[in-house]
Amino acid sequence: MADETQETTNPSNEEPAKTLVRSPLRGELSRRSFFSTLAFGWATFAAASAGLLGAAGRFMFPNVLFEPPQEFKAGFPSEFAMGVDERFKATYGCWIVREPTGFFCLSTVCTHLGCTPNWLTADEKFKCPCHGSGFIMTGINIEGPAPRPLERYRIVLAEDGQILVDKNTKYQQEKGQWELDGSYLEYA
Numbered sequence: 551m552a553d554e555t556q557e558t559t560n561p562s563n564e565e566p567a568k569t570l571v572r573s574p575l576r577g578e579l580s581r582r583s584f585f586s587t588l589a590f591g592w593a594t595f596a597a598a599s600a601g602l603l604g605a606a607g608r609f610m611f612p613n614v615l616f617e618p619p620q621e622f623k624a625g626f627p628s629e630f631a632m633g634v635d636e637r638f639k640a641t642y643g644c645w646i647v648r649e650p651t652g653f654f655c656l657s658t659v660c661t662h663l664g665c666t667p668n669w670l671t672a673d674e675k676f677k678c679p680c681h682g683s684g685f686i687m688t689g690i691n692i693e694g695p696a697p698r699p700l701e702r703y704r705i706v707l708a709e710d711g712q713i714l715v716d717k718n719t720k721y722q723q724e725k726g727q728w729e730l731d732g733s734y735l736e737y738a
């Protein structure tokens with residue numbers, strides 16, 4: 551490393567006097583090196599802290615999947631015409647079906663591999679576009695590979711007289727659950 555020198559004016563002599571500055575010995579840090587090392591250390595520390603803060607933020611505010619509520623009011627019974635009501639298919643994944651004697655609520659999940667069937671008014675059946683399973687209005691499977699009927703959700707009347715659907719409770723026909731309270735809402 552070259553010696554660092556500093557020129558100063560010597561009043562008694564024309565030639566400028568040179569003041570020798572001691573070079574750092576081996577193993578010693580120059581002032582410049584010291585501050586460079588310090589700055590690098592701080593930068594590393596700041597980067598590590600930012601990373602930790604980011605990780606902590608992800609922990610405190612994780613990704614959340616917002617799903618529609620599992621329970622909802624569908625309106626008053628008198629607002630439903632006979633047949634399949636498709637108003638809740640897209641938002642809640644169910645059909646509300648009105649018969650002369652009452653209501654039931656069908657899941658829109660095909661019992662084969664989970665596709666969403668379509669209600670075909672002219673044919674009066676649900677038809678799955680994936681592998682051709684068909685279900686009559688009650689939800690019973692009649693064709694295709696679906697091994698069992700569509701599932702039903704709990705349906706009751708709320709205190710205010712509206713239809714209340716609770717998707718937390720399901721009823722499977724093949725298990726005899728369509729006979730249970732809540733699987734069918736009697737309403738004449």
Ligand code: FES
Pocket residue numbers: 660661662663664665678679680681682683694695696
């Ligand atoms: S998923 Fe519906 S028939 Fe296969």
